[in-house]
Amino acid sequence: MCxxxxxxxxxxxxxxxxxxxxxxxxxxxxxxxxxxxxxALAGLPGWEIEVWSRRECPPLLRMRALQEDWPMIGTGRRxxxxxxxxxxxxxxxxxxxVPAGFQEEAVRVLGALxxxxxxxxxxxxxxxxxxxxxxxARVAFTEARAAARSEGGGVxxxxxxxxxxxxxxxxxxxx
Amino acid sequence: MSPRSATIAPWGWIVPATLILAVAAVPVxxxxxxxxxxxxxxxxxxxxxxxxxxRHVLAPAQLPHTIRSEGGRLKAHPRIRPRARTVAxxxxxxxxxxxxxxxxxxxxxxxxxxxxxxxxxxxYRVPDAxxxxxxxxQILIEIKCPxxxxxxxxxxxxxxxxxxxxxxxxxxxxxxxxxxxxxxxRYLFCGLIPPWAAAIIxxxxxxxxxxxxxxxxxxxxxxxxxxxxxGMFEALTAxxxxxxxxxAPEELLGAPYDQLED
Numbered sequence: 018m019c020x021x022x023x024x025x026x027x028x029x030x031x032x033x034x035x036x037x038x039x040x041x042x043x044x045x046x047x048x049x050x051x052x053x054x055x056x057a058l059a060g061l062p063g064w065e066i067e068v069w070s071r072r073e074c075p076p077l078l079r080m081r082a083l084q085e086d087w088p089m090i091g092t093g094r095r096x097x098x099x100x101x102x103x104x105x106x107x108x109x110x111x112x113x114x115v116p117a118g119f120q121e122e123a124v125r126v127l128g129a130l131x132x133x134x135x136x137x138x139x140x141x142x143x144x145x146x147x148x149x150x151x152x153x154a155r156v157a158f159t160e161a162r163a164a165a166r167s168e169g170g171g172v173x174x175x176x177x178x179x180x181x182x183x184x185x186x187x188x189x190x191x192x
Numbered sequence: 193m194s195p196r197s198a199t200i201a202p203w204g205w206i207v208p209a210t211l212i213l214a215v216a217a218v219p220v221x222x223x224x225x226x227x228x229x230x231x232x233x234x235x236x237x238x239x240x241x242x243x244x245x246x247r248h249v250l251a252p253a254q255l256p257h258t259i260r261s262e263g264g265r266l267k268a269h270p271r272i273r274p275r276a277r278t279v280a281x282x283x284x285x286x287x288x289x290x291x292x293x294x295x296x297x298x299x300x301x302x303x304x305x306x307x308x309x310x311x312x313x314x315x316y317r318v319p320d321a322x323x324x325x326x327x328x329x330q331i332l333i334e335i336k337c338p339x340x341x342x343x344x345x346x347x348x349x350x351x352x353x354x355x356x357x358x359x360x361x362x363x364x365x366x367x368x369x370x371x372x373x374x375x376x377x378r379y380l381f382c383g384l385i386p387p388w389a390a391a392i393i394x395x396x397x398x399x400x401x402x403x404x405x406x407x408x409x410x411x412x413x414x415x416x417x418x419x420x421x422x423g424m425f426e427a428l429t430a431x432x433x434x435x436x437x438x439x440a441p442e443e444l445l446g447a448p449y450d451q452l453e454d
Contacts, residue, residue: 021408023258023323032411071390076291079384079406083420089406093394096406166401 025154026088026161028064028101029053035151038143044133049086051130052104057149058123059110064157068097068164090161097165099157114149116141238338241415245337245382246320249409255321255333264325271316272332274367278307282395283355284388289343294387297346304352308360310367317364329374332365337382337415338389351388359392362402370400380408382416 022032029049033039041047056063069078074096082089088099109131115123119142129136138146249255250268259266283304284294311317321333344351369377377400379385379393384406393402410416 021405021410023255024262025258032409071394072293080420083383083407083410086411091404091406092401093390093392093397093404096404162403 021088021090022154024158025151026090026099026158027053027150027154028085028087028099028157030086030150030154035147035154037147038138041130041135047130047133047135049101051127052101053153054130054146054150055109055112055127056102057153058112058114058127058146060113061110062156062160063102063153065100065102066097066157066161066164067100068095068167070094071096074098088157088161090158091165095165097161099161114145116145119145242335242337244415245413246335248413249335249380250321254409254412259323262325264323264329266321266323268321269318270322271318272322272364272368273316274310274364275371276310276313277363277367278309279363279396281306281308281356281359282392283352284391285344285346285348285351286386286388287343287345290340290384290387292387294391297352299347301347301349301352303349305356305360308356308363310360310364317361317368319365319368327374329376330372331376331378332368333378333380334361334365335380336389338386340384340386342386342388355388355392358389359396362393362396366396366400366402369402376401376403378403378405381406382410382413383407383420 022035025035027034030053031039031041031046031050034050034053039050041050053063068091071091071094078098079089079096081087082098082100087101090097090099109124109127112120112123112127119139122139122142123145126136126138126142250266256266281300281304283297283300285297286292286294319332320335323331323333325331338354342351365377369375379402381389381404385393385404390404393404396402407416
């Protein structure tokens with residue numbers, strides 16, 4: 018279930034991913050982790066935030082959020098749901114956060130994870146992955162918390178590569 | 193009176209009378225036993241679950257590890273003395289469960305206190321933990337694991353007791369948070385926040401923000417998964433029951449074997 022720890026939140030990533038390379042038991046778990054890791058190593062936000070009034074947030078959406086590992090951070094009035102950003106396509110983004118000398122390995126490991134295959138990174142790459150995901154998780158938490166505390170009604174959404182914006186209704190499923 | 197009947201009286205009635213009394217007592221005993229079971233399940237089991245979740249979150253590898261990695265230190269179960277303060281109590285009913293939300297309870301149980309106090313005179317409160325970071329930032333952390341699927345109507349005695357405890361405690365913690373600019377209050381729920389708890393926090397947070405994290409540290413806490421499974425089962429049943437009811441029996445159960453075509 019959700020990685021909603023202390024000041025950290027990232028959709029589709031298990032909590033142990035912040036300390037080590039996690040056990041990813043299913044192809045879907047590997048794909049989710051691979052996408053989150055690719056976004057993090059590229060220095061891009063791999064999440065979207067939608068904010069609901071608690072009273073208006075559909076119960077099924079909140080249950081789905083728990084089931085799909087989407088963190089929920091909010092206040093008594095509002096809840097911010099952190100969903101994965103849409104995957105841009107088949108090509109990996111530029112992995113600017115990967116240490117020198119590990120680019121090739123990173124591309125190979127992420128390529129395997131993104132198609133649901135098992136991969137085992139080296140210790141150095143595993144550390145870089147955990148650190149990049151940790152940084153991303155802190156940013157995602159801070160943004161979600163700020164969004165939940167912001168004033169205004171309705172649903173707002175943070176685009177994956179742009180500033181927060183208000184939308185008239187709940188965004189469609191991004192997965 | 194015949195000689196035969198005279199031979200069994202009067203002590204002969206003791207055995208049948210005892211049997212009748214024993215049979216009559218069975219429903220009484222069963223009822224009392226069931227009442228005790230209901231009482232235990234509504235108070236002791238949630239309490240045990242809450243303590244187990246608290247231990248899980250406060251285990252060295254969980255919250256304390258995260259706080260340390262952020263440069264802070266965590267003190268479990270500290271005593272705090274927030275300013276003595278009372279607020280008007282607000283009780284809620286949730287007759288349709290989580291999906292139906294919470295509505296104000298127009299007639300709470302007579303024993304429910306009309307006001308919640310942050311602490312008794314001269315007393316103190318014990319939150320689950322306080323994290324302190326360099327620079328003085330402090331975060332009070334309260335760990336909760338109530339079932340989000342509880343249903344209860346107007347005037348329920350145990351829900352009034354539960355909400356009074358939660359509301360008075362939240363009053364204390366929010367009062368503590370309001371006493372310093374670098375203080376925050378954070379609730380960590382093992383799953384979804386129950387609607388009555390959200391309603392109480394909403395009522396109390398008018399002057400101060402409070403963070404509510406759902407599913408916090410739940411990935412490694414199996415009972416939280418059970419909560420989710422129960423909720424999904426309930427929701428899916430409700431969502432599909434109408435459709436199933438409209439189906440003809442053969443559509444619902446499948447065509448008889450001898451009518452199937454290869």
